[in-house]
Amino acid sequence: MQEYVAEKLGDPAGVLIIDDTGFIKKGITSAGVQRQYSGTAGRTENCQIGVFAAYATSNGRALVDRELYLPKSWTQDVERCAAAKIPEDRTFATKGDLAKVMVARALASPLPIAWVAADAAYGQEWRLRRMLEEAGVGYVLAVPKSQQIKSLAGIWRIDQLIADAPEDVWQRLSCGNGAKGPRVYDWAAATLPGIDIFDGGQPTHRRWVLARRSLARSDEIAYYLAYAPEGTTVEELVRIAGSRWAIEECFQAAKNECGLDEYEVRRYPGWYRHITLAMLAHAFLAAIAASEGKKGDAETVPAPSFPSPWQRSGDSWQLTRPNPHTTASSITH
Template sequence: MDDVVAEDVSVWRVAFDEVFAGIAGMFGRVESRRWARSYLTGLLAPVERKNSWQLSDAAGVVGPDGLQHFLNRSRWDADELRDRLRSYVTTALACPDGVLVVDETGFLKKGVKSVGVQRQYSGTAGRVENCQLGVFLAYAAGAGRALIDRELYLPESWTGDADRCTEAGIPDPRREQGVVTKPRLAEAMIARTVEAGVTAGWVAADSAYGRDGKFRSFCEARRLSYVLEVPVRQTVNDLDGRRRVDTLVGRAPADAWHRVSAGLGERGERVYDWAWATLPSFGDVPAGFSRTLLARRSLDDPTDIAYYLCFHPATVTREQIIAVAGSRWAVEECFQAAKDQCGLDHYQVRKWTPWYRHITLAMLAHAFLAVTAATDPKAHAGWVESQSPTSAVSWR
């Protein structure tokens, strides 16, 4: 048994070495490469709080100065790392039905110095808190899911204060843009992904993005099929004018509802009642495509209904649409795993560049776990074993 465990841990090491070899060349100095490796292994290690102090301890270094220099002042490009991360994930997981899932998550912070921080609504906390908001793009496929892009949202309290932006190291082009809304940040990430040649069949997002007409138009102009949640008051074109989505769904006959699973969740199959209907077009829908309205009704509470606007090839089936709607939860699973296992929210940096560096490294650590779980069970088993307090794995 011990031999089997040792073999699994060895396979994990080989898999990690291969991933690090794919990014090592972007760190020009030997010292930077060493710190990058220490940082990544620390993010994957059973360290309670994955900040510079505890990651330095895990690396056998006295004090956090080396890792803080690596995050704040050493020369390397977090966007280049993002590009390599995206390629790593999509090479392993990409499929024609892959879904690009957009969502945001909050990072609770104290004080006013952390870049982008202010009192604002955080879905993570479920209330208004002093926090930063990051907008993320995940890639979800049958084999697995991982975060592949990120942007920090800057509210007006930051973009309208030049001195504050300078102190936080926000680049001139970014501050000159002023407030960039979260849907526009999402569009930029999707555009980068498409331009990189990533295979993806769909875009999915919650109502913060689905209610934005410009975001829907952005996807349609690029023939990107979508399933986007919208609020109950969302209106759409009907034959005799514009109607609220809940009004249209309320007219659906009983036999329009079908009980279908949206996929596996933590508690088993996610089964709901679904109704789906084609919306009338007035010449503005590309040939071969349709706009449809999807509704999801809870089995426990029939008054609990979610609504989705959809755009897709006319040949798509109900089951395909429902599967895409269900895939949106993948990004929440990514957030939870990246925070719990890889320290996505454990950072103590305040400025723009180190925020992007830590976040991207944590995304890569999570992506490594997601890809190895999907493609190399022995390597993933080795990582699980390495989390044991009695493990003989050295992170140095």
């Protein structure tokens, strides 16, 4: 299916997006079911959770991978797993672990991937960020407000860092079109110093901090960590951050049009078969729409350890290094 999506929707600027969705169920026999929080329902429900990967380009978007989350209440019960036909080697894995498996599969597939986007549940996984950097793949990943930022500029919680930003750091930008028109927010961005990735003596990538502030409620702020090729603009980072909503559109379309959530299977193999066929049906519809010219919108795609590091550099902002004796080797990511 990834080969099919690469052929029909592939683009060198493609974005891989990670998220999960819930499938509300009755009873206790469906593989992976238990009372757990479902973002789909917005509350704790008796449900299964699937972790998914979507692929989005200017040609369209489609789901391209899936893994069923198995809580410890399942993986620690051998008889229960055997009854649901769960393979013996399927051990407990966090949702972040499942995400890394799918990202690795996607990077090894024919899908041309330039970026990875995800919400804070996955963005806070430093091992995922490290894996992407080692692969040379850019990312814009949401993180919680408690996320620590460690660089040659110092060590901060990301919300403290953004709160210290001068007001003229903020830019009003659209991160893509939604159902009611452009999604416009105020955005603040700055590069992190001293941790650029070099090749032959020249920087190839930089790490960034990024924040999105609501126009209506200035206290509503979302935070991001980014890793981008040298020369990437703030506008491009904002576009990638906005592309994350494409997976929500995939979930809605696959459920409404392809029966992604309409199944009565209880066993592990049956879940994968049904979900995969529904994903393929959705990818086929996306390919037909692209071939007919109905292309998707590419853009629907502790206290601080040092004083404020925000400094203007030319037309952009960066976080400066206040301590000349701090070295890159002393910083952990």
